[in-house]
């Protein structure tokens with residue numbers, strides 16, 4: 469039996485269905501990408517329930533296009549699909565299962581670091597345009613070769629040698645995101661970077677190719693790293709190899725945009741040890757990077773990044789305030805992710821106050837609501853807002869504990885104001 473035959477019986481039915489349609493038409497279909505790498509690396513541990521599947525199809529001999537394939541599968545299964553004509557790719561969505569289908573293609577790079585031009589080609593060419601030999605493996609799903617591995621670049625041997633190796637010498641120049649990917653895969657899999665590959669990676673960094681990437685692509689790579697279990701090691705490597713500095717045309721040194729690199733790494737370590745989620749790690753990283761408005765991040769991320777950059781002010785104010793209502797006033801409105809990061813990076817009384825705010829104070833509300841106060845004759849507007857804030861402060865400081873005490877406070881304040 470061929471190596472992948474047994475495995476093929478277990479792949480999601482829809483993948484088999486795609487293969488069947490393509491085979492009926494006289495084309496070829498392959499499982500490609502990281503799934504094949506992971507399957508060949510650790511067959512026993514392979515996660516057959518993986519949510520994302522990558523399939524490459526060669527329809528050149530069929531007279532059919534990728535869109536017809538997507539439509540046919542849609543008609544048979546009622547799944548959702550998206551088609552990207554320009555890229556010769558499509559996605560099928562079946563609940564939580566996502567199958568990306570691409571026509572096998574050849575690529576050419578009109579200039580370094582720009583997106584490639586694509587044209588239909590066979591599976592071997594398709595695999596040769598990929599990033600690393602270990603990612604250039606395909607499992608045949610159709611025809612006589614069903615269950616066979618297509619391996620034109622020696623990927624299976626590199627899996628055994630535990631090496632990440634690029635496929636051609638211009639690889640990092642064509643697409644500098646591969647510099648990030650190389651570090652990410654080597655660390656995730658516990659592989660070495662092959663010596664020639666490492667040499668070319670370092671040369672591409674030294675020659676400033678990462679700076680040619682668009683902000684979107686740099687941030688995408690950093691988000692991917694932050695999601696990894698070994699994110700800290702990867703970020704350390706990205707910093708030590710000067711990749712981050714190179715993205716901003718800087719020469720790597722003891723400081724990164726005025727911030728000591730040692731402290732950057734120590735803070736990242738603290739955050740990882742505190743098991744923060746990938747979003748918080750990313751927000752922290754943003755705060756240490758010269759990310760301007762050209763960088764596509766969410767409003768919350770931008771605000772959090774800003775706060776973290778100016779955290780000295782918050783920290784020194786928090787040191788001075790004691791009353792709970794004063795702590796609340798200092799922190800209300802600041803995005804929670806920024807405060808969660810700050811809580812981990814600070815110590816002593818500042819940390820205690822941040823924790824108190826995040827765990828308790830942030831959710832304290834007076835019992836009386838705007839509608840209660842309006843029905844008691846307070847006009848909607850600034851006076852109402854102030855009254856609600858006074859009530860909340862009194863609650864926070866333990867001056868009122870019941871609704872009756874809140875009403876009494878309202879009367880006292882109104883009495884004074886008359």
Ligand code: ATP
Nearest residue numbers: 500501502503522597598599600603604643645646
């Ligand atoms: P993961 O396990 O993180 O999903 P993956 O190998 O599946 O890893 P993807 O980013 O999903 O990685 O990409 C799928 C495949 O597409 C890769 O295995 C690789 O063959 C190819 N690929 C992705 N990015 C690039 C790139 N920048 N250059 C060349 N090939 C790439």
